[in-house]
Amino acid sequence: MEPDFLTIIALIVSLLVIRVTYVLYWTGRPFKRAPTTSLRTMIVLGSGGHTAEMLSIVNVLQKDKYAPRSYVAALTDNMSLQKAQVYEESLQNHENNVDKKRGGAQFMQIYRSREVGQSYITSIGTTIVAIIHAMWIVLKLRPQVILCNGPGTCIPLCACAYLLKIIGWRWCTTIYIESIARVKKLSLSGFLLYKLPLADQFFVQWPLLQQKFPRSQYAGRVM
Amino acid sequence: MGERKGVFVTVGTTSFDKLVAAVDSEPVKAALFRRGFSHLQIQIGRGTYIPSKVSGEDGELEVDYFTFSPTIADHLTAASLVISHAGSGSIFETLRLGKPLVVVVNEDLMDNHQAELAEELADRKHLFFARGPHLLAQTIESMDLESLVPYTPGNPKNIADQIDAFFGFSSPGEGSDQKGGEGEGASVSKISKLFSFFLDSL
Numbered sequence: 001m002e003p004d005f006l007t008i009i010a011l012i013v014s015l016l017v018i019r020v021t022y023v024l025y026w027t028g029r030p031f032k033r034a035p036t037t038s039l040r041t042m043i044v045l046g047s048g049g050h051t052a053e054m055l056s057i058v059n060v061l062q063k064d065k066y067a068p069r070s071y072v073a074a075l076t077d078n079m080s081l082q083k084a085q086v087y088e089e090s091l092q093n094h095e096n097n098v099d100k101k102r103g104g105a106q107f108m109q110i111y112r113s114r115e116v117g118q119s120y121i122t123s124i125g126t127t128i129v130a131i132i133h134a135m136w137i138v139l140k141l142r143p144q145v146i147l148c149n150g151p152g153t154c155i156p157l158c159a160c161a162y163l164l165k166i167i168g169w170r171w172c173t174t175i176y177i178e179s180i181a182r183v184k185k186l187s188l189s190g191f192l193l194y195k196l197p198l199a200d201q202f203f204v205q206w207p208l209l210q211q212k213f214p215r216s217q218y219a220g221r222v223m
Numbered sequence: 224m225g226e227r228k229g230v231f232v233t234v235g236t237t238s239f240d241k242l243v244a245a246v247d248s249e250p251v252k253a254a255l256f257r258r259g260f261s262h263l264q265i266q267i268g269r270g271t272y273i274p275s276k277v278s279g280e281d282g283e284l285e286v287d288y289f290t291f292s293p294t295i296a297d298h299l300t301a302a303s304l305v306i307s308h309a310g311s312g313s314i315f316e317t318l319r320l321g322k323p324l325v326v327v328v329n330e331d332l333m334d335n336h337q338a339e340l341a342e343e344l345a346d347r348k349h350l351f352f353a354r355g356p357h358l359l360a361q362t363i364e365s366m367d368l369e370s371l372v373p374y375t376p377g378n379p380k381n382i383a384d385q386i387d388a389f390f391g392f393s394s395p396g397e398g399s400d401q402k403g404g405e406g407e408g409a410s411v412s413k414i415s416k417l418f419s420f421f422l423d424s425l
Contacts, residue, residue: 030388030389030390030391031391032391033391034390034392035390035391039390048310048312049310049312052312053311056379057379057382059379060380060383061383061386062383062387062392062395065387065390173389173390177382179311180311180315180340181311181336181339181340182339183339183340183342183343184339184343185336185339200389201385201389203382203385217385219381219382219384219385220377220381220382221377222377222379222382223311223315223319223377
């Protein structure tokens, strides 16, 4: 007897449910054993204080463990990638150039889902473009770790990485550090990443937020 | 002659004409002069309101301005009082230098989450906080600089250590990583993972 169309659909849906449950189960669970190679790390930058905070965190990471590094910023953000480039160049001058073996840092720009003040109707179109672009970037950079702290650009990137996780293409760990400017309420990006949940680790920089969002971690402030 | 005390006003990379105009107004300049400040330097950023330069010869507050400078740090260091917009970068750069700070919130900004940060730091007595430029004069008149508590900068290393711990990386200086096979995210057969999940849940 041939399986009919409905049976095939039911089978695919069941497999998807099992896979999503599996991914959700493992989201946020620490690695049992440390990776034996360095982790390809994508760092999402943003305007305002976002880039400064992000770089202050990258600065204290063990560079040989989180390499090669890629930096992604919005197309309309001119300063962030420049700051990241200056930072990575300063590393080249100091260290034993571990990166040279694995390839140096990369810098990429992504379309924004929505510019400040843009109408919500046209935002639908630009969001779709942003999601497609994000998928292209994630496929190209193949991150194993995504570090982000709140600019809207991180949502399409984290969502695409999560989608690839679900279909079993590539496992990526998302680490979110809510901006120091968020004291009593989460940003929209933070809220989405916390609730869905898309982030494996979720840091807040003020104790009140940790109480409001118990699955988050408070490990002090970055500045 | 006493030591000359200067005030530095910064709006960062933004445009905050209402703050510049408030600082340039007689009530604020008089309040600053009464509090013992002799000169005022205003960084106007992308703003279009141009303050009036004052030479300060006639026993009044000296006023000067500029748009941007690569050496904001120098201006901050030289100042005895800083008046700033509520951007986190400006706030923490000033607090790191241990300077008395008055933060003025730009009420015209939508989604004003910046006020939260300034409010919290003001509650902790690290700075003075004015909810809008119209409240600047009274904030300057009433502020008690002796009441300020120095801000202890945070340390991003704590977060970095937590991230390392998630992956099983040891922090630098500790023993070696927990070696062994690869972590959860490695390219072990996906089907076998599915099976072990099934088995675990039985």
